[in-house]
Amino acid sequence: MARRELEPHRVVRLEEDAVVLLDQRRLPDEEVELRCTSVAQLVDAIRTLAIRGAPSIGIAAAYGLALASERGEDLDLAYAGLVGSRPTAVNLRWALDAMRAEPTRERAEELHAEEVERCRRMGAHAVELFPEGARVLTHCNAGGLATGGYGSALGAIRAAAAAGRVAHVWVGETRPLLQGSRLTAWELEQLGIPHAVIADSAAASFMARDEVDLVVTGADRIAANGDTANKIGTYGLAVAATYHGLPLVVVAPTSTLDPAAADGADIPIEERDPGELTTRFAARNPAFDVTPAHLVAAIVTEIGVHRAPYATTLPRATAVVQ
Amino acid sequence: MARRELEPHRVVRLEEDAVVLLDQRRLPDEEVELRCTSVAQLVDAIRTLAIRGAPSIGIAAAYGLALASERGEDLDLAYAGLVGSRPTAVNLRWALDAMRAEPTRERAEELHAEEVERCRRMGAHAVELFPEGARVLTHCNAGGLATGGYGSALGAIRAAAAAGRVAHVWVGETRPLLQGSRLTAWELEQLGIPHAVIADSAAASFMARDEVDLVVTGADRIAANGDTANKIGTYGLAVAATYHGLPLVVVAPTSTLDPAAADGADIPIEERDPGELTTRFAARNPAFDVTPAHLVAAIVTEIGVHRAPYATTLPRATAVVQ
Numbered sequence A, B: 001m002a003r004r005e006l007e008p009h010r011v012v013r014l015e016e017d018a019v020v021l022l023d024q025r026r027l028p029d030e031e032v033e034l035r036c037t038s039v040a041q042l043v044d045a046i047r048t049l050a051i052r053g054a055p056s057i058g059i060a061a062a063y064g065l066a067l068a069s070e071r072g073e074d075l076d077l078a079y080a081g082l083v084g085s086r087p088t089a090v091n092l093r094w095a096l097d098a099m100r101a102e103p104t105r106e107r108a109e110e111l112h113a114e115e116v117e118r119c120r121r122m123g124a125h126a127v128e129l130f131p132e133g134a135r136v137l138t139h140c141n142a143g144g145l146a147t148g149g150y151g152s153a154l155g156a157i158r159a160a161a162a163a164g165r166v167a168h169v170w171v172g173e174t175r176p177l178l179q180g181s182r183l184t185a186w187e188l189e190q191l192g193i194p195h196a197v198i199a200d201s202a203a204a205s206f207m208a209r210d211e212v213d214l215v216v217t218g219a220d221r222i223a224a225n226g227d228t229a230n231k232i233g234t235y236g237l238a239v240a241a242t243y244h245g246l247p248l249v250v251v252a253p254t255s256t257l258d259p260a261a262a263d264g265a266d267i268p269i270e271e272r273d274p275g276e277l278t279t280r281f282a283a284r285n286p287a288f289d290v291t292p293a294h295l296v297a298a299i300v301t302e303i304g305v306h307r308a309p310y311a312t313t314l315p316r317a318t319a320v321v322q
Helices: A039-047 A056-069 A075-083 A090-101 A105-129 A152-162 A179-191 A198-208 A234-243 A310-321 B039-047 B054-070 B075-083 B093-099 B105-129 B153-162 B179-191 B199-210 B234-243 B310-322
Strands: A012-014 A019-023 A033-036 A134-138 A166-172 A195-196 A214-217 A220-224 A228-231 A247-252 A290-292 A296-299 A304-306 B013-015 B019-022 B033-036 B135-136 B166-172 B195-198 B212-218 B221-223 B228-231 B248-253 B286-293 B300-301 B302-306
Touching: A012 A056, A012 A105, A019 A056, A033 A039, A039 A056, A039 A075, A056 A075, A056 A090, A056 A105, A075 A090, A075 A290, A105 A152, A105 A234, A105 A247, A105 A296, A105 A304, A134 A152, A134 A198, A134 A310, A152 A166, A152 A179, A152 A214, A152 A247, A166 A179, A166 A198, A179 A195, A195 A198, A198 A234, A198 B199, A198 B286, A214 A234, A220 B195, A228 A234, A234 A247, A234 A290, A234 B199, A234 B234, A296 A310, A310 B195, B013 B054, B013 B105, B033 B039, B033 B286, B039 B054, B039 B075, B054 B075, B054 B093, B075 B093, B093 B105, B105 B153, B105 B248, B105 B300, B105 B302, B135 B153, B135 B199, B153 B166, B153 B179, B153 B212, B153 B248, B166 B179, B166 B199, B179 B195, B195 B199, B199 B234, B212 B234, B228 B234, B234 B248, B234 B286, B300 B310, B302 B310
Parallel strands: A134 A166, A134 A214, A166 A195, A214 A247, A247 A296, B135 B166, B135 B212, B166 B195, B212 B248, B248 B300
Antiparallel strands: A012 A019, A019 A033, A220 A228, A228 A290, A296 A304, B013 B019, B019 B033, B221 B228, B228 B286, B300 B302
């Protein structure tokens, strides 16, 4: 099929009177845009995952704050509503704080463009971590949809594929909301990168069959010591990868680093509606888990490739950005 | 709620002109019986998982052979069709071979009653493996539905719960066909045993939070060295359990032992329709995986609790039965 780029403005943009986003709940069946004409609508869109992925949430919130500012609305109220819409992603607070000093349309667009540029840089840095003919396993969606364009983990896979290093991508379907089989497979199809969806529980088995070379994921928040919060299931993949001697590579912008969180215990884990799993029986539905730093082979930010001890290497990245 | 036993004849029985089974595809929404009036219909019912679970498949096939025999049909043809309906479960061949010498209704009913009795004995043996207040994690359905009544892994959980040792059961939903969230949760609800469904990928995370004491599963086939084939995802649970210092206990009747398979490499793994995962994108859908013996803390059969080295201890169980 023809290769098709997911342009940043298709993921999310600010129009005259609305934050407009590609409704990710309806992909891949329909490509429908959702117009959020109020901050309340945008908060609802974030909560219900019409837009998701830590960087994309931050960008959408920045546009929301710009819209509220143009309308002369109470910015403290808008900030409070947006910052509480998802608890785990730290980029949300990061983007909103960055908007505070200059809550304009231009600033939000600048943040969006910078986020995409960071993804391109992460991709370029990550290529060296892919062996020739890499069979990559990824989880959830850390693609253009999640990052306002291009992608973090999927950006790394794109860059490695462009360098001729990717043979195949295994896509964990990512229960309960299927971001892998709905969104990542959709992006990979558009990019023309060979892939196959698997049940999340099958990942360890494909590792045991020697059909996986590395695991690449994004992150929603990374603590000062390198402990990484990401979509539920990432931790299990990290344990399985380590057991099989395979590297887990985390690709995430510096906006995901949270120096205020000493370790994973300081990261709040969102517990979502059990009805996403079953409406008939009791259920527990944590949306994220924390992978301890010692199971993370490398963290790639726009600054470069960081390795353990992360407590030493991550602050350097933060220092460069500030 | 009132506790309600799943009687063996509700799972599967032979009526005058049909093998009648509780259609597991329609649980928990509807309790509907499926009447298979021909061997071809029964083969289709097994292939499409109207009845599933290695022992239940074996019992259903035995009834099918009895029906074919009463009608004077070609028993070789019936045998061939039934034995090929699912490739991984070895009980299927075991039950059909046991029927060969005496392909009667009485013999099939005897095999069914013996299977249920084996489950009760497994349950009694397994109780000692449960600590007080055990938080148990199970996968797929190894309950009464899977075994013609009572259950293997779930039978062990029932017996331990009756002995006051079970605080809680975590039920992996078991993608793609949700045998956990549809069937195991349904059985646990009827039995009044506290439980919660979780995404398969969340299991490792609950282990890391110290909310799991042991993992208990059934098996579809166990090789001579103890390598165990079971529902896809079991291997990943075994790796995670081992990483967290938790035991994986396999509960399965001796009919599941396959001395002809030297190790897991000799067990055929059924690859099912990718459409069970996604009809939109490429997918891979192995239905089972193999857990190497060194990750299995104990195998419980109706003979007792077996421990490594399984190559020595399992043949003793087989010898007692023969």
